[in-house]
Amino acid sequence: MKAPGQALQAQLLARSFFEASPETVAPRLLGRILEHRTASGTLAGRIVEVEAYLGPHNQPPDPAAHAFRGPTDRTRVLFGPAGHAYVYAIYGRYFCMNISCELAGRAGCVLLRALEPLTGLEVMARNRGLLSDAPARNLTSGPSRLCLAMGLTRAGQNGVDLVDADSALRVLDDGWLPERIVTTPRIGLKVAMDWPLRFAVAGHACASGPKRMRG
DNA sequence: CTGTGGATTTGCT
DNA sequence: GCAAATCCACAGG
Numbered sequence: 048m049k050a051p052g053q054a055l056q057a058q059l060l061a062r063s064f065f066e067a068s069p070e071t072v073a074p075r076l077l078g079r080i081l082e083h084r085t086a087s088g089t090l091a092g093r094i095v096e097v098e099a100y101l102g103p104h105n106q107p108p109d110p111a112a113h114a115f116r117g118p119t120d121r122t123r124v125l126f127g128p129a130g131h132a133y134v135y136a137i138y139g140r141y142f143c144m145n146i147s148c149e150l151a152g153r154a155g156c157v158l159l160r161a162l163e164p165l166t167g168l169e170v171m172a173r174n175r176g177l178l179s180d181a182p183a184r185n186l187t188s189g190p191s192r193l194c195l196a197m198g199l200t201r202a203g204q205n206g207v208d209l210v211d212a213d214s215a216l217r218v219l220d221d222g223w224l225p226e227r228i229v230t231t232p233r234i235g236l237k238v239a240m241d242w243p244l245r246f247a248v249a250g251h252a253c254a255s256g257p258k259r260m261r262g
Numbered sequence: 263c264t265g266t267g268g269a270t271t272t273g274c275t
Numbered sequence: 276g277c278a279a280a281t282c283c284a285c286a287g288g
Contacts, residue, residue: 098280111280121273138281139270145280158280191281235280257263
């Protein structure tokens with residue numbers, strides 16, 4: 048029996064968890080924990096919304112994926128071993144974080160779109176430029192919001208191994224499982240707009256977008 | 263609730 | 276050059 052208030056045991060995922068297609072990995076990632084150990088303390092959140100982006104080996108290839116045109120300087124980590132962070136800059140001011148999938152040589156990734164904040168909420172609020180009593184659902188609901196809150200940047204975290212016990216940024220599993228998952232098209236695209244590759248914990252307040260997108 | 267526009271770096275054509 | 280896997284502020288119903 049677990050004593051009241053005792054933290055749940057959370058363990059690293061095996062690399063093989065990520066050595067599969069993004070559309071397989073994405074829904075299974077819901078409920079896992081992203082943890083960043085920083086100088087200002089440990090920040091952690093439960094993954095509640097993701098999107099899959101497929102590698103160019105797929106038929107048909109995914110025109111919305113950064114890996115669509117093959118490896119470049121930016122997308123190199125997507126073609127490397129699974130379970131690594133792919134962090135890229137967008138619109139000049141923001142970052143988005145993905146986790147690489149597939150065996151080395153093939154690309155594919157899962158974009159993290161929303162977390163439920165678990166620890167370090169005050170630091171997250173400060174990182175977001177919000178008051179320290181801001182509602183939890185405002186801290187990490189959105190791909191760039193969660194990067195800001197968790198202190199993730201391309202310079203700092205791109206290429207980090209998320210299944211290495213010594214990494215400051217890791218993905219952990221505490222056994223939590225979503226009751227129901229909603230599947231919808233991906234958000235913000237102008238191509239492949241009907242591919243059902245967005246997955247969210249049904250009804251979760253921390254998922255991004257309007258209520259209908261949260262299930 | 264919906265819609266619009268601006269901020270501003272990066273990578274690829 | 277230009278478009279981008281975004282966010283925020285603000286206007287209007």
